[in-house]
Amino acid sequence: MRKDFTAYNIVNQLNLSTATASFFLACLLILSFRLSAQDGYRLRQRRDTLILPRLIRDSMVLQRDTRISIWGWAPKGQTVRIKFNNHRYRTTAATDGKWSIQLQPTPPAAPSPWRSKARPRIVLHDILAGDVWLCSGQSNMVHQMALHSVRYASEVSQADNPQIRQFWVPNEPSLKGPAADLSSGYWKSADRQNIGEFSAVAWFFAREIYRQQHIPIGIINASVGGSPIEAWISEEALKAFPNFDSIIKRNNESAYTKRAAPLTRISRPSPPDAGLSGPHPRYDTAYTPVGWRIIGIPGYWEDQGVNGLDGVVWYRREIDIPARMLQSAARVFLGRIVDADQLYVNGRLVGNTTYMYPQRRYSIPPGLLHAGKNLFVIRVTNNSGKGGFVPDKPYCLFAGDDTVDLKGYWQYKVGQVFSPRKFPGTTVNSTSTNPGFSPQNQPAALFNGMLAPIIPYTVKGFLWYQGESNTGHAAQYARLQPAMIADWRQKWHEGALPFLFVQLPGFGDYHYTPTESQWAELREAQARSLSVPNTAMAVAIDLGEWNDIHPDRKKKWAHAWRSQH
Template sequence: MRKYSILLCIGLMFSINALIADVRLPQIFSDGMVLQRNQPIAVWGWADPGEQVKVNLNSQRQETTADADGKWKLTLSPEEAGGPFQLVVSGKNTLTLSDVLIGEVWICSGQSNMEWIVANSNNAEQEIAKANYPQIRHVKIPRITAGEPLDDIEESLEWEEANPQNVGDFTAVGYFYARELHKELNVPIGLINTSWGGTMVETWISKEALKKDKNLKKAVLAYENTPADTVRKNTNPNRYPTLLFNAMINPLIPYTVKGAIWYQGESNAGRAYEYRTSFPMMITDWRKRWGLGDFPFYFVQLASFKAAGGTSATGSTWAELREAQHLTLSLPRTGEAVTIDIGTTNDIHPRNKQDVGKRLAAVALHDSYGRDVVYSGPEYKKHKTSGNQVTIHFDHVGGGLTTHGADEVIGFEIAGADQRFYPAEAKIEGETIVVSSSSVSKPKAVRYAWADDPGTSNLFNNEGFPAGPFRTDNWTPVTKNVVYELKN
């Protein structure tokens, strides 16, 4: 009888709490936020079941009703860039968010090179001192893992202005990207920084998407058979798949965004061939779940780094990862910033994040905003063999081919049918490169910058964009048969 009374009291407590539940917004909605311009704006949250919820923004007023689970969602009509505004949400209580801007909103995600902050980047003291961009706003999603998709971030979030007090803790790549966009577009820019150093791509993908691949499915099934109390919050995000999708992506959906920028891949280099599947899978998964169509997705190709010291002769996992990234351009509305020239042999974290941001911004300005700008370096198009010479043709030559740091072209290799590569002599002839070696009489393959750390490879266009690494052969990659296995 006593047990029944206790249960009855608990039931009454829950009933009373349900009756007095406040209207609530997700944590991503807070003072100083940036909403996406020129697109329908999703607003959602929680209230009492059946409660009428009103949302006011600028001159708009929309109403909806919370469903049986207390969830509600509505869509505001597109707004032009501007602000500051108030976003007012009311039901039995009223929420007023102030200093709300409308502009361009970008997800910034990946591992440590995206998480890397302005304070640790080149010329940090000067960059911080001159940061005076009140229309650039940044919000950092806290590091957390979850075994199942979360509806909301469990911690309060703060949108911060780009000023000397705050900018040191911004994602450096994101900030320098936003700064270039703001200078060109003159509209507010919002950065949602959801990144975690050392993470592999599989932890950023939903369980349902991973199950569609026969190899990745095995890891998911092993994860599903793991006791629930084993998968704890804040555990190693690489221990199981999908943990960061659950905790750091799903709670942001369906916040209206323009697109995403991504810097990741170092942790997947050992399985570079599989990245040809997993990386486009993640992009497709995010797009499907956001419901915004093929929103722009721009990524950074890995910079040079010694890693395991891989070369064409020994096999380079990092070169193969860069190739997998480049192949992802087959997806619509994707773009790539090549950074092979800014890496540091002994440091996986290049401090030059300014050029990374600028190159991503050039891609965005061309692809998303219709600007007539050069946004890429020379990109392998085709080749023709004549005798002992191979002529390489390129796209994105811009104002012409050139070299940096030396008069001769450095970084080309050539091989015959024996698949032994030799350093090649390479000459610029118009918009082509002619490659040869006295050691190879019948060339079958040419490679450029094909190594973990290709060092002084130096082919650029006159606009200052580096040529991306490439190979003309289709010889078997060293990572071809390496697949994801659940870490115990």
């Protein structure tokens, strides 16, 4: 029998008031040692310092109603004293310098204040007690509110909830075993200044829980675009998968990683871009176009008579702007472009994007446009596959209540042809679809660098959105995801913590006759994880976009869990 849970079934339904605390740690020593995240557990001497992990800091959210794990580093054998919420604790640093304490469950009332008389001391302020969720996966979990600010303009402009907070884990893969700490990171509140940095999926999920329960919500976001699931599983758990275990052993060899590292920067000897040479570059208003051809926007140039070209193509068109549009701020929407682009208006660069996925939305500086004809030039760089402008996206210039359609015929001319690319470092037996050696895609690399340092920070559960990088390996994924769930639960030692995940949305061309689909197979593999207790899946196939692997409608993911009840 299929088990469907909603987010509200899984989280505690108690309606608790906010618990705010000040948190103090004291070490009765003059000397302390600081842990270097790069050097693992090797300690270096530093005066007057007691070290906490990056995650335990001002403005953090602690998990309510359960014992709270706190840890850090000090010289071995030294005593660490803590007072928190009218309770006193003490422990001794182990031989490797690490110490840990479990604090008593935090009640729903605000803890009483406390001052430490010991020196030196660390004082942490503005701490909340609520529910903490670890959010992980690949780019759809990464995608921040700033990238969806047009659709969710009101949510961005009205964001002002200091009781929803996010800690963004930096992208730090490790091929040398579990890291001890993160190099950076801060807890930030969901206000207008910071909301653009929040994961859209995680933010809407947190907001739904907050509206239902009125308790603080902490989001720990550890996500990396393009990452495969095997990168998020520990080395111990991957021993059950011999191909990945052999890769981990190979990556642990310094000689191999030194040889492989340059493969992440594959060079492509090519002639220079002709569009940037000569007396005037092609974006200059003084440039005279000669030998340009006609092409349509949107569309890929491989579908319009330009076959097998990886390189740079220049587009140009004169756009008529009515005088009334000059009275308002103007923006240009250029849909999505494969892969990179630079937009010039009247000879001036007004925007650029370096990779294919973001929506192109550029603001035009005041005074740059004029009534009548304005020169628009777009330099498009394509590295592989079809290059050009993704269909069925908005292509327009708008100011005030007026809009100028930018779709239609443009002139084009090739500026640069790249030499064929070779990938001698393709990872053996990896399910990643990315060619070349990429540290972030290696088995256990992201677990080691991004999850290990935050264990055992007490959490309510896990939120997972991933799978795109593992299409084509559905049978293996059906084993990997349950293995990862068991792995994370075992590492946190909190029992069967809730595990919520998004099933892949719809993507790609529609087919009206039966056909094989790697995405459909992956969805089925994901659904099999529902046999694992205390899991829930958001069915999101109807929320996808055929031409965009990053659907814009992020709010409905949070609703999807609730709708399955």
